[in-house]
Amino acid sequence: MADTSTRRTIAISVASLLVALVVLGLKGLAWYVTGSIALYSDALESIVNVVTAAVALVAVSLAAKPADAALPYGYHKAEYFSAVVVGVMIIIAAILILREAWLGYLEPTLPQAPVQGLAISGIATAINAVWAFVLIRHGRAAQSPALEADGKHLFTDVLSTIGVIVGLVLVYLTGWAVLDSLLAALVAINILWSGWTVIRDSVGGLMDVAVPAETQRVIREVIAGNADGAIEAHDIRTRQAGKMTFIDFHLVVPGAMSVADAHEICDGIEAKLREAVEPAQITIHVEPEEKAKHTGIVVV
Incomplete structure (x- = not known):
């Protein structure tokens, strides 16, 4: 039977998936009411969050299994594979966002319904900020690479969304529509860096890096x-x-x-x-x- 820490880790992973689905719905709504490419990029990153939360749930559940004849040293490395998958998904999302940013740059349009869109995005960001803190804190305490990687990516998402919100305020104030696409490109670059760091840290575990x-x-x-x-x-x-x-x-x-x-x-x-x-x-x-x-x- 799994210990208390392991059961709590699995419960947090389930909650993380539910939170990701709620935030995806909110950010998708924010994009729908505004048509903003920057908010589209933010919503697309939330799709990645849903996938990574699902992968993390599978990984921590698998890592909790006791060692057996097939894997006598245990299933602990499953979480590192999970984090690599997360990193790859993040990079794919960044490439898709860059594509949309380029198309928007060629044909810039001013987003609609600014107040509603930014309010919805702000609520989603607040939820993500709280949950990122929970994931990083518990991931470190439970020594769970999958949860910590999910939390770090979520925190990166929070920072990029704040940047998008500030940028869109400038778009509405200045009427410079092309800034919407530039914001989306900056989000994509930020996501690429996040994906690289997640993969780099996970590869260390897969390569049997020494303890600190x-x-x-x-x-x-x-x-x-x-x-x-x-x-x-x-x-x-x-x-x-x-x-x-x-x-x-x-x-x-x-x-x-x-x-x-x-x-x-x-x-x-x-x-x-x-x-x-x-x-x-x-x-x-x-x-x-x-x-x-x-x-x-x-x-x-």
Whole structure:
């Protein structure tokens, strides 16, 4: 059965999909009443939000599954694949927006119903701002790349929408219709950057990037402080997959030490590491003293 944190993550993912659908409806209405290309670009980005929220829901549900014979290390990386899909969808949306911006630039028209359109867009933006904060905060707390990526994209959407609203006010005040298309192009460029950062961060997880330097320092301190009886620990390797931290290293013990005593040392180190880095999967390879490299953590 999934733990409380996992159940909450899945519940937030479901809510995120519902919020995305509501915001899409509002932004679609804002575009419909104004005919603005900039608001069209904003609505199109909300379609991406719906897709990414659905993908994130599938990913966090899959990542919550326990390890099995097919995937003995678990399903944690499913969230990284989700974030890559999100990034690709964002880039596709940006390309579609650039196309509409170019067509609008060739034949500029002044948007209609300014007050209604901007009011509807403002409500949608307020909803997105609140929800982006919820997603980023919970995504970091639960170490969920999918939720955090969704929240960061949503926050980017909030910033771009604010820019669109300010720009459209200028369009209505100046009567310069071509500014509508230029705003849409700026939104597209902003979305492209957002898509690139999401893909870049996700690829790091897929490539088994090491945990942050501060976490590595904690791991080394825990090993050094709880390996009494051993000689040294070397070849310490770490990687992050979703919320799971993987740690493996070689532990050198005296050649005369019994297997039972060496196993007891390993159990003690594992227990302390799990207290310091949760959740974690730990693999310790025990070696005799002639295997010491004198380059790792010296215990005695």
